[in-house]
Amino acid sequence: MDLRLDAVSHAYGGVEVLRDVTLEAPAGRITCLVGPSGCGKSTLLRLLGGLERPDAGRALMLGDPPAGSLNPLTYVFQHFALLPWRTVAGNIRLVLEDHPLSRAERDEIVADVLARTRLTDFAKAWPRQLSGGMRQRVAIARALAARPAVMLMDEPLSALDAQTRELLMDDLVALWGRERFTAVYVTHNLAEAVRLGHRIAVLSRRPGQVREIAEIDTPLEDRRPDDPALVAVQADLWRLLREEAADADRELTGA
Amino acid sequence: MTDATLDAAPAAPASARTGAPAAGAPRPVPFRGGGFQPSGRAWAGPLLFVLLIGIWEWGSASGWITPLTLPRPSAVAAVFGELWASGRLWEHLGPSLGRLAVGSALGLAAGIGVGLMIGLFSLARAGLAPLVAALFPVPKIALLPLFVIWFGIDEASKYALIAFGVFTPTVVATYGGVDNVDRSLIRMGQSFGLSWRSIVLKIVLPGAAPAILSGMRVSLAIAIILLVAAEMLGAEHGVGAFVLTAGSLYDLESLFCGVAILSALGLAVSFLIGRLERRLLDWRG
Numbered sequence: 260m261d262l263r264l265d266a267v268s269h270a271y272g273g274v275e276v277l278r279d280v281t282l283e284a285p286a287g288r289i290t291c292l293v294g295p296s297g298c299g300k301s302t303l304l305r306l307l308g309g310l311e312r313p314d315a316g317r318a319l320m321l322g323d324p325p326a327g328s329l330n331p332l333t334y335v336f337q338h339f340a341l342l343p344w345r346t347v348a349g350n351i352r353l354v355l356e357d358h359p360l361s362r363a364e365r366d367e368i369v370a371d372v373l374a375r376t377r378l379t380d381f382a383k384a385w386p387r388q389l390s391g392g393m394r395q396r397v398a399i400a401r402a403l404a405a406r407p408a409v410m411l412m413d414e415p416l417s418a419l420d421a422q423t424r425e426l427l428m429d430d431l432v433a434l435w436g437r438e439r440f441t442a443v444y445v446t447h448n449l450a451e452a453v454r455l456g457h458r459i460a461v462l463s464r465r466p467g468q469v470r471e472i473a474e475i476d477t478p479l480e481d482r483r484p485d486d487p488a489l490v491a492v493q494a495d496l497w498r499l500l501r502e503e504a505a506d507a508d509r510e511l512t513g514a
Numbered sequence: 515m516t517d518a519t520l521d522a523a524p525a526a527p528a529s530a531r532t533g534a535p536a537a538g539a540p541r542p543v544p545f546r547g548g549g550f551q552p553s554g555r556a557w558a559g560p561l562l563f564v565l566l567i568g569i570w571e572w573g574s575a576s577g578w579i580t581p582l583t584l585p586r587p588s589a590v591a592a593v594f595g596e597l598w599a600s601g602r603l604w605e606h607l608g609p610s611l612g613r614l615a616v617g618s619a620l621g622l623a624a625g626i627g628v629g630l631m632i633g634l635f636s637l638a639r640a641g642l643a644p645l646v647a648a649l650f651p652v653p654k655i656a657l658l659p660l661f662v663i664w665f666g667i668d669e670a671s672k673y674a675l676i677a678f679g680v681f682t683p684t685v686v687a688t689y690g691g692v693d694n695v696d697r698s699l700i701r702m703g704q705s706f707g708l709s710w711r712s713i714v715l716k717i718v719l720p721g722a723a724p725a726i727l728s729g730m731r732v733s734l735a736i737a738i739i740l741l742v743a744a745e746m747l748g749a750e751h752g753v754g755a756f757v758l759t760a761g762s763l764y765d766l767e768s769l770f771c772g773v774a775i776l777s778a779l780g781l782a783v784s785f786l787i788g789r790l791e792r793r794l795l796d797w798r799g
Contacts, residue, residue: 310705330707340702344720344797353716354706385797405706 260322260408261285267316275466276302289442291452294462295507300445301413308332308411324408329358333407337414339394341386348382351401368404376400392423410442428454432479453493454482461499464507585766593771610753617676618737625681629688646685654679655743672744679740680733687729691722727791734783
């Protein structure tokens, strides 16, 4: 299933955050959105997943989600959004409880996603006992449990330290290698975008508009941080972003 | 790179050391942290209690406190023993506990329900929040005659008084708790397509539970106060009636015995809430 934004504009209380954004997230690929802070990246993601209604334009699903998808558009949040009063397994079970599944089926799904994210040993742990990286793994496991057609990832690694971020990026690359999931991945970190994105959309500062879309053909699993081609793409992106970021930095935040 | 910085570090103090030995002498960094962290000192409460009663008993025994001003603790204990042995204790405590349980349960249920509504629905908030704010400062005891007219002289009016007294603080605690539930968790629930009911039961209510439970500490103490008031105004049995009778006879030993029972009731309620908190909030660690 593809996801498309069609000429979307959006404003919060008179502050225009997105202007005429048209963007496609093709199935089986990771589309990264990068842009200066406050450019509406997260808003865009909320519009894509139906958490917010655009003032103008439409968010469209093209094609049908795969059979058995419990929640076609599934988020992974920056701050994990785990329920502190539920264990790791309980947090994953939460998203299955409203679906007509037998207890055995639920347990099976929970065990399966825990195994896929290498969390099996932590099934009974409380979120507070886990490091940030582990919490985000739990959130990713929870997202996988809903069998999404598209994963909407809102700066999933931004709350983590640099080392954990590297480890989780490796995990995501391995996961994509196995499952070829579709994702829209919002980040302000160009290194992440270049490492994980098949397509990278660069947004301008507020009001956000698509400035450029870069495609990277190198397969995810072959991408090395020191690959000259990737370094060049990252440098290009930074050139594009630099002025936008500098201007955005000097803006007063009214919103 | 790390090696270089490690090597460079000791060099600077070495050169400094040759300069002024006395002024620059190494001294420990003064400790400025600590405090502001209440931690378990479980022995302090009972110790103070025992100490106060000990001084009081000693004062009474030595004649420094006359039995006319304050009864001797051991005499109060003797009255309690008598009550216990004759079975009159349960004659009073039984009905009191029943009234407290029924009245508080009604008040808590209604309070949590209305608090949730105020927390969840804008219309309920706009309509009910001012109403609750208006009811909160009304001394509920003053309304007992009204409740007697509405619900009759027997148990129902007492239940109503206690329930009403528990209701307002519970409402305020509950909607305060709902307001403080992390919105990103609710957003998460919506993003996974959870039903409204699931979001309320599995996200909002557990999120508000700490606030509701600490509100219960206040509201149940109020319930005990109202229980006694209701029993003083019209009851044959009950701790309140017992205290009132003792007071009108100037039987200070019995009066203090009744007061001690009420204190013990308060302690028991607070202990039970503590247990409940530990059970329901074990995820906080």
